[in-house]
Amino acid sequence: EIDETTNDYRKLIPSALSAAMFACGLAISRMTKSSKIYGFLDLQGMGRGTYDPTLITVMxxxxxxxxxxxxFVKGHNIMKNSKALTCPVAQKKSCGQFNVPPSSGKIDTNLIAGAALFGxxxxxxxxxxxxxxxxxxxxxxxxxxxxxxSFFVGTIxxxxxxxxxxLSDKK
Structure with a gap:
């Protein structure tokens, strides 16, 4: 059995590699430039010939x-895979049920409002x-x-x- 500290350290390398690949992908695709986002969201650019579809290709x-x-995640795989995992590679095998996305699946006003505000x-x-x-x-x-x-104010x-x-739910 792996102790919790070792388990946490085992998560660092995959997380760091994933973050580095994500950052490289953002830089290579130039998705760090606001002009790329605006070029994608400007639908009138289709008529002018200035529309930039690169965001959808990156997505x-x-x-x-x-x-x-x-x-490679048991329960989410389409093809049969005898090596499908019940837990992420870096976690203990006793992590319980691994749900991606979380199993609630509830679409409520909070989700819709949050998505709208994010957008x-x-x-x-x-x-x-x-x-x-x-x-x-x-x-x-x-x-x-x-x-x-702005991000921090929105978070607060x-x-x-x-x-x-x-509080209102408790009443």
Whole structure:
């Protein structure tokens, strides 16, 4: 049996490699540039010939890679796979049921409102958290003083909303 500390260390290398591959993918595809996002969201660009579909191709590539990865997770694989995992590679075998996505599957107003706000912020700011983190780490100061403060305010407001909602649910 692996102790919890060792288990946590075993998660670091796959997480770091995954983050590095994600950052490289963002940089190579230039998805760290707000102009790429705006070029995709500007549907009138189709008529002008300036539409930029690269975002959908990057998302499609991510979907395909993810789909291959899911073939190794028991219960989510389409093809028969005798080596399908019940837990992520870096976790203990006793992790219990591994659900990706979480098994609730509930579509409620919180999910819809959260998705809408995320989409609005992404379209308005031109960045989602992944590219913003990449740019902040790469030393782009405009991200640090324009995008991140908005992200933190939104996070605080969302937590306050959840706290209020939890209080009203108790009543």
């Amino acid at each position: 499609g590539g991510g979907f395909l890679v993810s789909m291959v990865g899911y073939q 609005f912020g992404w379209g308005f700011g031109g960045l989602c958290p992944g590219p913003a983190l990449f740019l902040a780490g790469a030393g782009f100061p405009h991200v640090l003083y324009r995008w991140w403060p 407001l969302a937590q306050k909303y959840k706290d209020l909602q939890a």
